Amino acid sequence: MTGPAQPAVRLRPVVEADLAMFRRFLVEPGLIGLDWAGFRDAGAPGRRFATDGYLGPDDGRLVVEVEAEQVAAGFVSYTAGxxxxxxxxxxxxxxxxxxxxxxxxxxxxxxxxxDYLFAHTPAQRVQAGTHPENVAEQRALEKAGFRFEGVIRSCEFRAGRWRDGHLYSRLRDDPSPG
Known part of the structure; x- marks a missing residue:
C-alpha cells in the first residue's frame, strides 16, 4: 500500500510577493516552530530583497514552490562558513x-x-543543524543524504536557556538521494 502522492516541488529565486511570507515567520510566534527567537524586524525582508534579491555571495534564500499549485510552501537558506x-x-x-x-x-x-550548491560552488561540504527534539527534521536530513555527525553542546540560546544541537553534513562525493 502506498501513501498519498508527494507534490512536485522546485526551488526558485525570491520574488516580491514572497516577502509577506518572510514577514510572517518574523512576527507570528510559533509559525517557525522551535526556531522562534522572538519578534524580529518585519521590514528586514523588504530591505534585503531590495539589496540583492536574497542572492548574496555569502548567503541567500530560495523559495520552495509546489509546482502544481504554483504556491510558496516555504524557503531554504544557505550561509557560507x-x-x-x-x-x-x-x-x-x-x-x-x-x-x-x-x-x-x-x-x-x-x-x-x-545539489544546487555543489553544482554552482566549489564547496566540499554542506551542513545543517537541528534540534535534538526535532525528530522529523533529523529524518528529513537523512533522507536528503545528510549524515549525523554529533551533538554540539550549548550552541543555541532558545526559550530562556542554552540548548544542544545536532549537526548533519553531506559531502560533495556523497550520493544524492535522487
Missing amino acids: SYGGLARHWEIGIALLPEWRGRGIGWRAQAMLA
Whole structure:
C-alpha cells in the first residue's frame, strides 16, 4: 500500500510577493516552530530583497514552490562558513509553512539545495543543524543524504536557556538521494 502522492516541488529565486511570507515567520510566534527567537524586524525582508534579491555571495534564500499549485510552501537558506579560514562550506536551513509540513517537501527541498550548491560552488561540504527534539527534521536530513555527525553542546540560546544541537553534513562525493 502506498501513501498519498508527494507534490512536485522546485526551488526558485525570491520574488516580491514572497516577502509577506518572510514577514510572517518574523512576527507570528510559533509559525517557525522551535526556531522562534522572538519578534524580529518585519521590514528586514523588504530591505534585503531590495539589496540583492536574497542572492548574496555569502548567503541567500530560495523559495520552495509546489509546482502544481504554483504556491510558496516555504524557503531554504544557505550561509557560507569556513573551517580554519580555508575550507569553505555551506550551512543550510529550511522553514516550511505548517500546512506543507509532513508531506515529503522538506527533505526533497534540502536535497535539491545541496545539489544546487555543489553544482554552482566549489564547496566540499554542506551542513545543517537541528534540534535534538526535532525528530522529523533529523529524518528529513537523512533522507536528503545528510549524515549525523554529533551533538554540539550549548550552541543555541532558545526559550530562556542554552540548548544542544545536532549537526548533519553531506559531502560533495556523497550520493544524492535522487
